[in-house]
Amino acid sequence: MAGDNIRTLFTSELKAINLGLESFSETLRREGTEAVQVDWKPPAGGDEKIAALIDRVENNPKLKRDAANDEAVSRVMRSKPTLIDIGIAADVVPGMHKKLVLHSGPPVTWEKMAGPVRGAVIGGLIYEGLAKDAAEAEKLAASGEIEFDPCHHHDSVGPMAGIMTASMPVWIFRNETFGNYAYCTLNEGLGKVLRYGANSQEVIDRLKWMDTVLAPILKEALAAHGPIDMKNLIAQVLQMGDEGHNRNRAGTSLFIRELAPYLVMLDRKKEDLAEVFRFMHTNDHFFLNLTMPACKATVDAARGIEGSSMITTMARNGTEFGIRISGLGDQWFTGPASKIDGLYLPGYSEKDAARDVGDSVITETAGIGGFAMAGAPAIVKFVGGSPQDALNVTRRMYEITLRENDTYQIPALDFRGTPTGIDLFKVVETGVLPAINTGIAHKDPGVGMVGAGLVKPPVKCFHDAFAAYAEKYGVAP
Amino acid sequence: MRRIIVRKDAYYDSVFLMLINQDVKKIDGIQEAVVAMGTDMNRDLLVGMGLSTDEVAAAGPNDLIIALDGSREDALKAAEQAVIELLQKKSASGKGEEFRPTSLQSAVEQMPDANVALFSIPGKFVAREGRKALERGLHCMVFSDNVPLDDEIRLKKLAREKGLLFMGPDCGTAIINGKPLCFANVVRRGPIGIVAASGSGLQELTCSIDKAGGGISQAIGTGGRDVKAEVGGIMMLTALEALAGDPETRVLTVISKPPAESVVDAVIETLKKSGKPSVVHFIGARRREDTGSVQFAPSIEDAALMAVAASGGPAYQAAEFSMDAAAVEKIVAREAAGIGGKQKYLRGLFAGGTLAEEALMVVHEVLGGVYSNVHPNQQFRLEDPSVSREHTVIDLGDDTFTVGRPHPMIDVSIRNEQLEKELASGEMALLLLDFVIGYGAHTDPAGAMASEIAAARKSVKDAGGYLPVIASVTGTEADPQVLSRQKRILEEAGCVVLSSNIQAARLAKRIMEKVG
Numbered sequence: 001m002a003g004d005n006i007r008t009l010f011t012s013e014l015k016a017i018n019l020g021l022e023s024f025s026e027t028l029r030r031e032g033t034e035a036v037q038v039d040w041k042p043p044a045g046g047d048e049k050i051a052a053l054i055d056r057v058e059n060n061p062k063l064k065r066d067a068a069n070d071e072a073v074s075r076v077m078r079s080k081p082t083l084i085d086i087g088i089a090a091d092v093v094p095g096m097h098k099k100l101v102l103h104s105g106p107p108v109t110w111e112k113m114a115g116p117v118r119g120a121v122i123g124g125l126i127y128e129g130l131a132k133d134a135a136e137a138e139k140l141a142a143s144g145e146i147e148f149d150p151c152h153h154h155d156s157v158g159p160m161a162g163i164m165t166a167s168m169p170v171w172i173f174r175n176e177t178f179g180n181y182a183y184c185t186l187n188e189g190l191g192k193v194l195r196y197g198a199n200s201q202e203v204i205d206r207l208k209w210m211d212t213v214l215a216p217i218l219k220e221a222l223a224a225h226g227p228i229d230m231k232n233l234i235a236q237v238l239q240m241g242d243e244g245h246n247r248n249r250a251g252t253s254l255f256i257r258e259l260a261p262y263l264v265m266l267d268r269k270k271e272d273l274a275e276v277f278r279f280m281h282t283n284d285h286f287f288l289n290l291t292m293p294a295c296k297a298t299v300d301a302a303r304g305i306e307g308s309s310m311i312t313t314m315a316r317n318g319t320e321f322g323i324r325i326s327g328l329g330d331q332w333f334t335g336p337a338s339k340i341d342g343l344y345l346p347g348y349s350e351k352d353a354a355r356d357v358g359d360s361v362i363t364e365t366a367g368i369g370g371f372a373m374a375g376a377p378a379i380v381k382f383v384g385g386s387p388q389d390a391l392n393v394t395r396r397m398y399e400i401t402l403r404e405n406d407t408y409q410i411p412a413l414d415f416r417g418t419p420t421g422i423d424l425f426k427v428v429e430t431g432v433l434p435a436i437n438t439g440i441a442h443k444d445p446g447v448g449m450v451g452a453g454l455v456k457p458p459v460k461c462f463h464d465a466f467a468a469y470a471e472k473y474g475v476a477p
Numbered sequence: 478m479r480r481i482i483v484r485k486d487a488y489y490d491s492v493f494l495m496l497i498n499q500d501v502k503k504i505d506g507i508q509e510a511v512v513a514m515g516t517d518m519n520r521d522l523l524v525g526m527g528l529s530t531d532e533v534a535a536a537g538p539n540d541l542i543i544a545l546d547g548s549r550e551d552a553l554k555a556a557e558q559a560v561i562e563l564l565q566k567k568s569a570s571g572k573g574e575e576f577r578p579t580s581l582q583s584a585v586e587q588m589p590d591a592n593v594a595l596f597s598i599p600g601k602f603v604a605r606e607g608r609k610a611l612e613r614g615l616h617c618m619v620f621s622d623n624v625p626l627d628d629e630i631r632l633k634k635l636a637r638e639k640g641l642l643f644m645g646p647d648c649g650t651a652i653i654n655g656k657p658l659c660f661a662n663v664v665r666r667g668p669i670g671i672v673a674a675s676g677s678g679l680q681e682l683t684c685s686i687d688k689a690g691g692g693i694s695q696a697i698g699t700g701g702r703d704v705k706a707e708v709g710g711i712m713m714l715t716a717l718e719a720l721a722g723d724p725e726t727r728v729l730t731v732i733s734k735p736p737a738e739s740v741v742d743a744v745i746e747t748l749k750k751s752g753k754p755s756v757v758h759f760i761g762a763r764r765r766e767d768t769g770s771v772q773f774a775p776s777i778e779d780a781a782l783m784a785v786a787a788s789g790g791p792a793y794q795a796a797e798f799s800m801d802a803a804a805v806e807k808i809v810a811r812e813a814a815g816i817g818g819k820q821k822y823l824r825g826l827f828a829g830g831t832l833a834e835e836a837l838m839v840v841h842e843v844l845g846g847v848y849s850n851v852h853p854n855q856q857f858r859l860e861d862p863s864v865s866r867e868h869t870v871i872d873l874g875d876d877t878f879t880v881g882r883p884h885p886m887i888d889v890s891i892r893n894e895q896l897e898k899e900l901a902s903g904e905m906a907l908l909l910l911d912f913v914i915g916y917g918a919h920t921d922p923a924g925a926m927a928s929e930i931a932a933a934r935k936s937v938k939d940a941g942g943y944l945p946v947i948a949s950v951t952g953t954e955a956d957p958q959v960l961s962r963q964k965r966i967l968e969e970a971g972c973v974v975l976s977s978n979i980q981a982a983r984l985a986k987r988i989m990e991k992v993g
């Protein structure tokens with residue numbers, strides 16, 4: 001009978017959710033009643049145009065958005081990213097050739113490239129032997145003879161400038177569930193490195209050492225070890241204080257431990273083996289170039305699902321921030337890359353900072369990184385200072401995601417799964433933007449990392465993507 | 478001297494900002510203060526006030542604008558500091574301790590056993606959020622106004638289908654399981670169940686019951702439009718059916734503005750079917766004949782006394798005043814004596830809408846017509862609600878007074894400003910006031926008006942006349958403001974304080990009759 005629910009209310013303890021005037025929940029609390037205060041905002045932040053688009057999507061009875069998103073996010077869950085080998089880009093990365101330079105983020109022309117990216121392109125051309133020095137490389141880059149393309153168009157990802165050229169060794173990942181592959185270069189370390197736009201002889205020499213010593217040794221050790229289940233490894237590091245983007249100390253350590261018994265058995269010079277160990281050990285972010293392709297292999301399995309509003313790519317090229325949506329094919333939606341709200345290394349300040357750059361935001365796209373902030377108390381300084389702030393960053397992300405991860409868990413949240421599968425619809429509706437952890441590059445090529453922090457992606461790309469989504473899937477206005 | 482600051486992506490609730498505006502404008506040396514979101518309307522407002530800049534023009538609805546105009550640099554500085562502190566007060570309570578969800582859905586995840594959702598968001602968004610709440614099985618109370626009628630009907634039908642309460646829109650008060658929701662008083666619990674389509678009426682009723690020694694099981698508001706033919710009393714009937722089946726409720730009481738005739742029949746039918754003694758008062762309508770278990774009360778206070786009697790309290794006796802006739806006569810003689818000169822008219826300034834209507838009904842006939850912004854008869858409608866004409870009763874909760882500022886139950890300056898106008902006319906012979914306390918209301922409404930009342934009385938006296946100020950306080954001893962304390966403050970300011978709104982109106986009528 002209809003009155004039953006009301007009579008149940010009369011005999012239950014009152015528990016209230018309050019949207020609006022805060023004094024109403026204060027009143028209830030003072031009278032001993034539990035009340036949750038909602039930080040309510042008008043849908044789409046009061047933007048009437050977007051609100052109308054939301055209506056168009058919600059009013060289409062034929063659109064099975066929930067089912068499509070369910071399929072997309074369940075593919076993310078079912079994915080099994082596995083590290084299988086190291087190869088040379090030209091041999092394994094689809095479409096790679098001598099005159100192709102891959103970069104991070106959405107497409108960008110040489111003219112519009114940010115300082116650090118240009119610096120890295122120059123370094124890449126010198127490394128490939130296509131230019132003798134920076135001046136020649138610059139001329140070549142501007143000549144139109146060199147093809148530029150996003151890593152993402154070639155099943156790849158790259159941190160910061162994300163430059164990948166034909167001769168570079170790359171990690172090879174296979175998604176054992178869906179059979180797709182992902183690639184990423186090996187992490188070069190900190191300081192003057194190509195990914196921050198440095199291109200001096202020191203940088204080129206290190207890249208050559210990586211070709212000739214590091215990569216072959218790791219390849220052999222990996223072959224002896226056999227494929228590594230990265231999902232398993234990432235699940236572990238999240239319980240050891242890493243979030244997989246700005247903190248990779250636990251992951252790097254675990255990776256070394258995993259390979260150590262196989263490395264020491266290799267028939268290689270002791271000095272070289274020691275150097276390989278030392279190289280990995282002194283670079284906390286060595287593991288980042290493993291989480292990234294693992295996340296790429298994971299999320300790529302959810303691309304191209306008709307009707308899905310799940311975000312399958314977020315990436316920045318230093319000029320623009322771009323996203324792609326499962327149900328909208330390969331189209332990019334972009335907005336200007338943001339300045340980063342962060343903490344700076346001594347001697348640097350905001351005025352030294354380049355704009356947001358890199359494919360590493362693939363980690364957030366897959367449900368770790370900033371989304372797992374609650375699991376990384378060591379770096380809470382980036383998000384306000386207290387562990388509670390870090391918890392709140394993660395909790396906020398549940399508002400815009402489709403599911404809780406079944407493998408990646410947060411101990412501090414009672415082992416709740418990380419918020420996974422960003423729903424464009426929810427982002428637009430709530431106005432809550434994805435929380436992205438990131439490093440900050442110096443705006444001039446070659447200086448390197450100057451800080452780290454939290455970046456706010458531009459609202460525009462989400463609104464543009466949603467407009468396209470409503471155009472394709474919504475009822476006519 | 479101006480200071481204008483735009484904070485990007487800093488959304489605050491408009492009512493919260495209005496409260497800040499109110500505080501900041503009080504700062505010495507500040508002429509104008511606008512703390513508002515960058516909506517089209519607010520930006521236009523700032524252009525009109527000469528407080529717009531390029532940055533303001535570029536602001537969006539999610540950006541906070543702080544625009545200050547003052548006479549001194551230090552005042553601007555103090556005001557800016559005050560705004561920042563007041564804004565932070567809100568965020569501070571959430572920081573480091575409590576996670577605040579941004580959507581209903583995640584609030585439900587945080588509190589899976591939540592059973593009621595309160596809404597004080599802009600009316601046009603109620604349809605969307607209310608539907609989500611109902612679909613999750615939450616009872617709703619909607620304080621918001623400006624909810625389209627179609628939305629209200631749809632939501633109430635859905636609520637009825639799901640057997641849920643949907644109180645409102647424009648429902649300012651309710652008491653569920655003894656807990657005050659929004660604007661409500663702290664009253665004793667007991668066997669009287671109330672359904673009301675009137676906010677301040679419900680407060681006056683519950684307080685009168687409390688004063689008479691009775692207690693409330695549930696007090697359910699429906700919003701004023703519920704009893705119109707278009708809505709058909711869906712929530713009133715739903716709530717009555719629920720109370721009929723509630724073993725804690727032994728007496729049913731209905732208070733409402735006159736409903737559509739079809740709704741009246743359905744209400745009476747439902748009350749009869751309940752088998753419980755019932756008391757009904759339709760504010761401003763002709764008193765009906767009692768029928769079966771249903772009694773009709775001539776006023777809110779009488780409804781309270783009848784309900785208390787039906788619930789086992791002292792037998793009901795109709796009486797104009799709580800005090801004896803001689804005491805009344807003495808007060809009337811004393812208060813009427815000094816009125817003179819240009820002083821001719823009664824002026825009633827009300828914070829509670831229903832209280833204004835109730836007082837109007839009492840004085841209208843006797844004084845040969847009283848003008849009001851809530852008069853049912855067009856002939857006696859004020860052209861401009863803020864300009865009195867002869868005898869006048871004004872509901873200061875009218876939209877005219879509340880654009881961009883909170884309701885007069887919260888913002889007492891609205892009434893103080895109107896009082897100045899009445900004084901300036903020199904025609905005021907008597908001032909009739911209501912004071913509503915309890916949760917949601919101003920923390921000290923009597924105190925906030927006491928000095929203005931005393932000053933008004935003095936200025937009339939200085940001009941050779943006398944100003945009687947007749948008032949009532951809707952509230953209880955258990956309210957945070959404390960009924961007796963409010964009463965004492967008013968009496969010290971020279972007011973005659975009666976124990977109910979209708980008695981205050983009756984006393985005012987008697988004094989005016991005496992003056993002739």
